[in-house]
Amino acid sequence: MLIETMTSLGVPELLAQFIYAVLIAFLCVNFIAIYAGVVSVVERRVAAKMQSRVGPNRVGPQGALQWLADGIKLILKEDLIPNGADKFLFKLAPFLMASGVAGAFIVLPWGPSSVIGADLNVGLLYLISVTALVAIATLMAAWASNNKWSLLGGMRAAAMIVSYEIPVAMGLLPAIMIAGSLQVSVLMDAQGWAPWDWIVFNNPFAMLGFLLFVTGSVAESNRTPFDLTEAESELVAGYATEYSGFRFAVFTLAEFANTWVVGAVGAAIFLGAGHAPPILSSLPGIEVVIFVGKTMFMVLILMWFRWTLPRFRIDQMMDFSWKYMLPLSLIAFFGQAIYFLGTWDQPGIQIVVSHLMVLAFLGLLFLFLNRVMINFKHQAVVVNSPQTELAYLEKIGKIKPKVVESDVATEEAP
Amino acid sequence: MDIKTIFESLSTALDLEISLIEDSYEIKIKVAPEGLHQLLARCKQDPELAFDALTNQTGIHVDESIQLYYVLYSYSHHHELMVNCEVPLEGGEAPSVVDLWPGADWLERETYDLLGVQFTGHPDLKRIMLPEDWEGHPLRKDYVFPESYQGIDNRPSEITKSFQQK
Amino acid sequence: MGKQLRTEVMTINMGPQHPSTHGVIRFIIKTDGEIVHECEPDVGYLHRSIEKIGELMTWQGFVPFTDRVDYLASMNANWAYCTAVESMIGTVVPRRAEFLRVMVGELNRISSHLIAIGATSMDLGGFTPFIQLLREREYINDLLEMACGARLTYNYMCIGGVLYDVPANWNEKVAEFLTHFELAMEQMNRLISYNRIFINRMANVAPVSREQAIGYNLVGPNLRGSGVQFDLRKNHPYSVYPELEFDIPYGQGREGQVGDSYDRYYVRLEEIRESIKIIRQCIKMIPEGDIQAKVKNSIKPPKGVFHSKTETPRGETGYLIESNEKTSAYRIKIRTGSFTAMSIIPELAPGLFIADLIALIGSLDVVAPELDR
Numbered sequence: 001m002l003i004e005t006m007t008s009l010g011v012p013e014l015l016a017q018f019i020y021a022v023l024i025a026f027l028c029v030n031f032i033a034i035y036a037g038v039v040s041v042v043e044r045r046v047a048a049k050m051q052s053r054v055g056p057n058r059v060g061p062q063g064a065l066q067w068l069a070d071g072i073k074l075i076l077k078e079d080l081i082p083n084g085a086d087k088f089l090f091k092l093a094p095f096l097m098a099s100g101v102a103g104a105f106i107v108l109p110w111g112p113s114s115v116i117g118a119d120l121n122v123g124l125l126y127l128i129s130v131t132a133l134v135a136i137a138t139l140m141a142a143w144a145s146n147n148k149w150s151l152l153g154g155m156r157a158a159a160m161i162v163s164y165e166i167p168v169a170m171g172l173l174p175a176i177m178i179a180g181s182l183q184v185s186v187l188m189d190a191q192g193w194a195p196w197d198w199i200v201f202n203n204p205f206a207m208l209g210f211l212l213f214v215t216g217s218v219a220e221s222n223r224t225p226f227d228l229t230e231a232e233s234e235l236v237a238g239y240a241t242e243y244s245g246f247r248f249a250v251f252t253l254a255e256f257a258n259t260w261v262v263g264a265v266g267a268a269i270f271l272g273a274g275h276a277p278p279i280l281s282s283l284p285g286i287e288v289v290i291f292v293g294k295t296m297f298m299v300l301i302l303m304w305f306r307w308t309l310p311r312f313r314i315d316q317m318m319d320f321s322w323k324y325m326l327p328l329s330l331i332a333f334f335g336q337a338i339y340f341l342g343t344w345d346q347p348g349i350q351i352v353v354s355h356l357m358v359l360a361f362l363g364l365l366f367l368f369l370n371r372v373m374i375n376f377k378h379q380a381v382v383v384n385s386p387q388t389e390l391a392y393l394e395k396i397g398k399i400k401p402k403v404v405e406s407d408v409a410t411e412e413a414p
Numbered sequence: 415m416d417i418k419t420i421f422e423s424l425s426t427a428l429d430l431e432i433s434l435i436e437d438s439y440e441i442k443i444k445v446a447p448e449g450l451h452q453l454l455a456r457c458k459q460d461p462e463l464a465f466d467a468l469t470n471q472t473g474i475h476v477d478e479s480i481q482l483y484y485v486l487y488s489y490s491h492h493h494e495l496m497v498n499c500e501v502p503l504e505g506g507e508a509p510s511v512v513d514l515w516p517g518a519d520w521l522e523r524e525t526y527d528l529l530g531v532q533f534t535g536h537p538d539l540k541r542i543m544l545p546e547d548w549e550g551h552p553l554r555k556d557y558v559f560p561e562s563y564q565g566i567d568n569r570p571s572e573i574t575k576s577f578q579q580k
Numbered sequence: 581m582g583k584q585l586r587t588e589v590m591t592i593n594m595g596p597q598h599p600s601t602h603g604v605i606r607f608i609i610k611t612d613g614e615i616v617h618e619c620e621p622d623v624g625y626l627h628r629s630i631e632k633i634g635e636l637m638t639w640q641g642f643v644p645f646t647d648r649v650d651y652l653a654s655m656n657a658n659w660a661y662c663t664a665v666e667s668m669i670g671t672v673v674p675r676r677a678e679f680l681r682v683m684v685g686e687l688n689r690i691s692s693h694l695i696a697i698g699a700t701s702m703d704l705g706g707f708t709p710f711i712q713l714l715r716e717r718e719y720i721n722d723l724l725e726m727a728c729g730a731r732l733t734y735n736y737m738c739i740g741g742v743l744y745d746v747p748a749n750w751n752e753k754v755a756e757f758l759t760h761f762e763l764a765m766e767q768m769n770r771l772i773s774y775n776r777i778f779i780n781r782m783a784n785v786a787p788v789s790r791e792q793a794i795g796y797n798l799v800g801p802n803l804r805g806s807g808v809q810f811d812l813r814k815n816h817p818y819s820v821y822p823e824l825e826f827d828i829p830y831g832q833g834r835e836g837q838v839g840d841s842y843d844r845y846y847v848r849l850e851e852i853r854e855s856i857k858i859i860r861q862c863i864k865m866i867p868e869g870d871i872q873a874k875v876k877n878s879i880k881p882p883k884g885v886f887h888s889k890t891e892t893p894r895g896e897t898g899y900l901i902e903s904n905e906k907t908s909a910y911r912i913k914i915r916t917g918s919f920t921a922m923s924i925i926p927e928l929a930p931g932l933f934i935a936d937l938i939a940l941i942g943s944l945d946v947v948a949p950e951l952d953r
Contacts, residue, residue: 492815
């Protein structure tokens with residue numbers, strides 16, 4: 001749209017496309033920078049809330065500007081390059097990782113299916129390929145640090161990323177089969193606003209694909225429970241040991257930006273991106289709000305994983321990927337194909353199955369909320385409550401028990 | 415089993431010179447360093463005694479000799495025994511019991527480190543608590559704190575000296 | 581082909597400072613990057629010559645130093661020393677003091693095990709249980725602060741009893757805390773004990789057989805985790821333990837072999853539940869009365885060498901004390917559970933992953949102050 005406007009004003013086509021590309025890249029990179037900062041503060045507050053403490057709340061209202069303080073501190077640090085390190089690769093690695101993640105942003109939607117940076121007709125394939133740059137950047141960082149431990153950590157990280165690419169890609173396959181295209185806007189338009197129109201509840205194999213996609217993506221972004229390569233208490237500080245200051249900030253930025261990519265792809269492909277119910281569809285910008293809401297929901301689930309689960313060991317991680325997730329992803333793929341073969345001319349069965357899936361999910365949600373209520377009841381036993389003090393003082397006779405008005409009234413009634 | 419009964423069975427089974435020490439607390443068995451290993455091996459392997467754990471092992475510097483104490487415990491019979499052995503202060507040597515109880519390894523290293531008793535047959539007798547190049551054995555009664563260690567001044571300050579004057 | 585691809589063995593240092601709560605301990609590890617070939621602990625970074633100080637202090641004046649022998653379970657460390665000296669001079673501790681000692685000792689056992697469980701979980705990557713368990717430990721610290729005024733190194737016991745009496749409503753507060761704590765403990769427990777990832781990290785890691793455990797003289801939960809049903813509080817009871825009813829948890833190979841890391845961890849968890857039972861019984865049975873026996877100002881135990889053992893959270897702490905009938909001891913030797921638990925690590929380490937080594941050190945519950953004294 002922007003390109004047509006510019007060419008109609010007389011700008012040559014190539015220049016118009018170039019300006020458009022630079023504008024999109026500028027917007028994406030700025031979004032990544034601000035988003036990574038803000039979500040780092042959100043993560044710390046969410047983690048603190050789960051751990052019965054407060055988290056950063058000094059800088060700015062409720063700590064919302066903490067990321068500015070951290071960013072300024074990291075920029076002002078000394079830029080150390082270790083002795084004997086490969087200078088070019090050392091400097092290139094963080095920015096290569098960030099560009100790999102940023103490159104994924106241009107095929108992500110922002111709400112309505114028409115607002116996509118570049119609506120490639122092989123959008124998902126491009127997405128999966130570009131995020132593989134992260135593996136190259138990891139190896140580059142590990143090698144260029146001139147440190148045996150970084151090298152080992154980096155090789156482990158690269159092996160892990162490469163082996164978890166397969167479940168991620170194959171987990172997307174059921175969704176691609178349902179929509180019939182790799183183009184992101186087609187996938188978004190194949191869904192509706194109601195949960196039974198979402199791809200994730202279409203049939204059990206699509207749900208399996210969604211779970212594989214989420215688990216694989218958690219491993220891809222090196223988050224707990226798959227963060228063996230960054231574990232501090234395991235004496236190997238990972239591929240980013242020798243990085244400090246701003247270069248380390250770029251690594252962290254790439255990791256947080258990856259969470260948005262995971263969230264956005266999950267929301268767009270599986271969770272019925274942006275489609276608003278008919279009552280709300282007249283509000284301006286409602287699709288953006290719904291889409292961002294679903295993405296942040298996925299990001300919060302990733303944070304939930306990180307602060308609840310302990311981490312895997314390296315051999316357990318590789319076992320999990322090759323021995324469990326790969327067969328499951330094949331089952332998802334073939335199951336989806338056979339399901340389509342069976343129900344291609346009977347859309348009625350597909351509707352029934354999707355409604356049943358929604359019912360099953362609501363049942364699980366109900367059980368989960370029951371569990372949460374039990375937790376709340378357990379918290380109701382308060383330590384150091386005033387009741388104990390008052391009961392004790394009554395027992396030893398220091399104060400008289402309180403007479404409640406309503407009791408006296410009922411005694412007098414005949 | 416009663417300690418006197420243990421003593422009877424040990425003295426009949428072995429032809430070592432062992433005696434009893436009776437002070438205000440438990441009775442202890444005293445043996446010379448040459449017969450220490452044989453006695454402790456018998457304590458461990460005799461099914462009546464079955465002392466399968468070495469609970470404590472230490473030394474005490476008493477007037478020109480170091481008294482070694484071994485406290486044994488049996489998890490099957492639930493009885494305890496203390497064995498005493500006297501080694502001379504200078505160049506004192508005692509047999510190591512690591513082959514009987516693997517846990518004696520670190521206990522003997524600590525006794526060597528802090529008191530200076532050599533244990534013959536120990537796989538790797540070196541200092542455990544103090545740095546490798548420390549001189550002297552601190553738990554001896556005649557130990558004098560070094561003035562400096564690797565260039566770090568160790569003399570007590572004026573405030574410390576004012577506390578130490580009695 | 582496999583032999584030609586063998587990588588070189590590197591020596592690395594898990595240095596005195598590391599982000600675990602075990603304290604300043606150093607491990608020199610020879611590894612090829614994944615598997616540990618050899619692990620040698622280097623201890624002594626926290627050596628404060630407490631045993632030598634015992635020869636300078638009076639018998640009563642040494643009690644605060646025993647706090648620092650194990651500052652995570654300070655009440656029990658005090659108790660071990662006071663029991664030893666009281667047996668030497670033949671004092672009878674009044675009944676109320678005995679019950680108070682049991683109550684604070686068991687509360688401190690709970691808080692020490694909470695740290696052990698939490699540190700294990702944090703080493704394995706689950707940060708949340710550790711911080712939530714610290715919140716529970718804060719309540720225990722508050723209770724003990726009401727009793728003696730300190731939060732970590734209590735110096736609450738003295739030769740002949742306890743130093744201060746508890747406030748009048750302490751029993752109710754303890755009962756209230758225990759009601760809350762049981763439920764909170766279950767909440768924490770569900771986060772880690774039945775978590776498949778945690779079980780996979782801890783089960784079948786470094787199993788210690790019964791003979792190995794007894795030969796290396798492991799004590800306390802480490803020994804019970806290998807299947808030996810032995811607890812000083814039941815087999816050689818002291819204080820008022822003969823009147824209290826509780827069970828001894830021991831390792832039964834819940835998720836793997838008997839004596840692996842999960843068993844040792846689970847024994848500590850069960851011991852917390854048993855301690856809650858003990859404290860509840862004490863709240864019902866505690867009488868009024870004196871809190872300190874009459875002891876002379878200058879204690880001079882008879883000559884001789886005495887050995888006594890008590891059950892602290894990390895095992896049995898043995899005090900071998902020689903007295904020369906002077907006002908200070910001639911020699912005090914403290915033999916703690918962490919010391920021998922550390923000595924088994926070079927035996928178990930070869931063949932483990934580095935990640936397993938971390939789980940092993942966490943499950944053995946080694947703390948530096950007990951190790952080095």
